[in-house]
Amino acid sequence: MNAPDTRPSSAQRLHADLLAGKARALSRAMSWVENGEGGEIASQALLALVYATPVSQPWVIGITGVGGAGKSSLVPHLARRFAEGGARVVVLAVDPSSPLSGGALLGDRIRDAGGAPPAHVFFRSIATRGGQGGLAVCVADLIRVAAVGGNDIVLVETVGAGQSELGVLDVAHTVLLVSAPGLGDDVQAQKAGVMEVAHVFAVNKADRPGAQDTAASLRQALLLSERLAHMKEGVNTLAEGGVHWQPPVLSTVALTGVGVDALRTRLAEHRDMLRAQGLWQAIDQQRDLRRMQAHFQAEVQRHLAARIAAMNLMPALEARLAQAGANPLLAAEQLAQAVLAGASDVLGSSHNSKETST
Structure with a gap:
């Protein structure tokens, strides 16, 4: 059986170089964080190490x-x-x-x-x-x-x-x-x-x-x-x-x-x-709070986009919007209901109920 790989990851090595104050480490670390140049997984791993460093x-x-x-x-x-x-x-x-x-x-x-x-x-x-x-x-x-x-x-x-x-x-x-x-x-x-x-x-x-x-x-x-x-x-x-x-x-x-x-x-x-x-400390805490809120919003959007794709909701809505007199605001409401309810048939039932009520 092969022994587990105990070598430090690329993110760990860059983090160590950053802590050591090496000249190019700051530039590389910022490129990873801003542009994801180290790859998404490695960049997120580096950011986790950075925030965990006191x-x-x-x-x-x-x-x-x-x-x-x-x-x-x-x-x-x-x-x-x-x-x-x-x-x-x-x-x-x-x-x-x-x-x-x-x-x-x-x-x-x-x-x-x-x-x-x-x-x-x-x-x-x-x-x-x-x-x-x-x-x-x-x-x-x-x-x-x-x-x-x-x-x-x-x-x-x-x-x-x-x-x-x-x-x-x-x-x-x-x-x-x-x-x-x-x-x-x-x-x-x-x-x-x-x-x-x-x-x-x-x-x-x-x-x-x-x-x-x-x-x-x-x-x-x-x-x-x-x-x-x-x-x-x-x-x-x-x-x-x-x-x-x-x-x-x-x-x-x-x-x-x-x-x-x-x-x-x-x-x-x-x-x-x-x-x-x-x-001083209160300002630092507010910065972290706002960063958490921004990341939370991005994560919610990412999960919603993945859920919409998995439920295959967009083709029906796009076809409906292509019709004369389509209401994009109503389509958005129906999409939100479908995603939050976790059921693709909400689109049909919501559409019918709206028509019935009018």
């Missing part, structure tokens, strides 16, 4: 803003500053999905940081892949992969400001909104609701005309509430106890790095406030 969670900074504000120029400078302070940094640049391949449409445009790539900074472009909130579902998984790889900070750059960008709240501890003069960012941000969730504001391209007006407009909008009128930027101690974080507005010039040090300092102040107030 590690400290990295500080996740979500960076959003309308197109043209200069996020892609600002992010590499910010990553470099954090790395120079001793942190291991991962940048996840979420790009629009290619309509053909499904991959990141803009590819590695984030890698141009102006000069040689800094040590301990890993850049990766990922596609939205139709994810809700402008973020791929796998972003939460990639953050956990980064944690297992020993990284301290993850910068998540989103596609652009708008209602869809509020999804960055699902993964980030700190949200940075990047604006620029002449783009009407303050008005767009207010309409989208992004101003209500951003913790730090950066008016980029501050060397251009109108930059001071843009910053002043943002500050005014942030202080519209009478309760906030006398708040200073940053941490405010309240009379009744506790603290209030008033989002600061800073000016930066991404092409030269002007203002990036001050921006890094303000972001760190927000991180320290979260930890001091005991909010």
Whole structure:
């Protein structure tokens, strides 16, 4: 009788390399998780090992803003500053999905940081892949992969400001909104609701005309509430106890790095406030909860699709929809009843009952 194979699986070997901090392991692990390059079974096995590994969670900074504000120029400078302070940094640049391949449409445009790539900074472009909130579902998984790889900070750059960008709240501890003069960012941000969730504001391209007006407009909008009128930027101690974080507005010039040090300092102040107030772990728990909900929905859809195929329900519905005066909403109701009841004859009986009632 042959002895059982006790050799580690490919997922176990990659997980071990990731824990050991090997240079290519992080890139390979992310490819497995995002694209399933190791094969579906191996990729799921790796993800199970990643989530079972007890590690400290990295500080996740979500960076959003309308197109043209200069996020892609600002992010590499910010990553470099954090790395120079001793942190291991991962940048996840979420790009629009290619309509053909499904991959990141803009590819590695984030890698141009102006000069040689800094040590301990890993850049990766990922596609939205139709994810809700402008973020791929796998972003939460990639953050956990980064944690297992020993990284301290993850910068998540989103596609652009708008209602869809509020999804960055699902993964980030700190949200940075990047604006620029002449783009009407303050008005767009207010309409989208992004101003209500951003913790730090950066008016980029501050060397251009109108930059001071843009910053002043943002500050005014942030202080519209009478309760906030006398708040200073940053941490405010309240009379009744506790603290209030008033989002600061800073000016930066991404092409030269002007203002990036001050921006890094303000972001760190927000991180320290979260930890001091005991909010850090709650945000991590909410990220895991939302990831569980997303995976649950995907699993339900997968099981329902398999059940529909096994029950051979679609041919009858497709034939019915091909008839004149077909009602797609009624067909959907009948399909749901059939699948949930587990009986294919529900289609016929439901159809007859509807006709009878009319």
